Amino acid sequence: MSTDVDARSGRTAAWAYSEAFVPEDEVLLRARERAAELGCQASSPGTGALLQVVAASLGARAVVEVGTGTGVAALWLLRGMPADGVLTTIDAELEHQRAAKRAFAEAGIPPARTRTIPGRPADVLPRLTDGAYDLVLVGSDPHAYPEYVEAGLRLLRPGGVLAVDGALHGGRVPDPARRDEVTTVVRDVGRSLRADERVLSALAPSGDGLLLAVRR
Template sequence: MYCEDFVPEDEVLLRARGRAAELGCASISAGTGAALSAVAAALRARAVVEVGTGTGVGSLWLLRGMPTDGVLTTIDIEVEHQRAAKTAFAEAGIRSTRTRTIPGRASEVLPRLTDGAYDLVLVAADKPRYADHAEQALRLLRPGGVLAIDGALARGRVADPAVRDETTTIVRHVGRQLRDDERVVPAMLPVGDGLLLAVRR
């Protein structure tokens, strides 16, 4: 699809994507990454949280949109994935002071982060807990900050009301909640597997 290839990935991103395939972990699409990088740049996002480090594909896209003094806090339950992400960060020449990798469950880490201190929160893992992660993210965001949820179309299943499997139902519910939440201004972008954005009022 044209929008997925519009901003091409370089060798560092492609190698990180290759490591993800080897480890069997998901990565955001190139189109989603480009959109997130643009959002981070528009926000001049200096404090970003990522749920789901993977091998660093999403992290790299976010960091490329952030100012050079911005810090990415990225959370993943798999230490091996974060080790691969650190390799990608080193290959990209990203200073170690710009990333804070926290191993563990997002449901345990997010409550420990500071209220209203973040410009952007990306939720890209642990779909069964998307609703909890979204609520925690809204607490973390400053006014004007953005919550981004990857996989918000669940491979096209969200738009089909006849599909009622557990994951699709959860993702659909989160989308509806944010669409109707007066605290945010929402939008659904048709990149990757759907990118739901919600701007904190």
């Protein structure tokens, strides 16, 4: 029994250590504070650092983000992208995008590097060009994850990466007894991508779970 407790304690400590492994600067911390004030979700530091590495490894010059929030994930992505990379970020909440633009300005990011589009992602995503993007991040409205994931796969070039934040949904997804609507939707998205022959997928435990799928 004590061995199991020790193992769980060790895993918790390892998770906390990995989350803090790449520290956030003042710009990110202020963006995170605004997210708390506005009541919107923000990617964890560990998730952000992983997204930065993915963007850098891809040399991602064209990125789409579904769910701008206050710009926390966007800042991480932009720091991993080449200097000429452009992030297209979509959010239905204008107040969120105003906060994100403030964070971009504080970080010294040139306005030409970001394209903030207000509106429902379901309305905006169909207007984007198929096969034109290196990375698509889905990070808002879990109810709509199936629609956003399918749109993201359509937008990716071969070798591009789809990332789904919150793929563990507060730790509920691994528990088969959890069958509420949102948990079921998020769980099914993971299973669908795992079985999808168009992609290779993996689930990283960073933050609240980051599901990654590379387009074949």
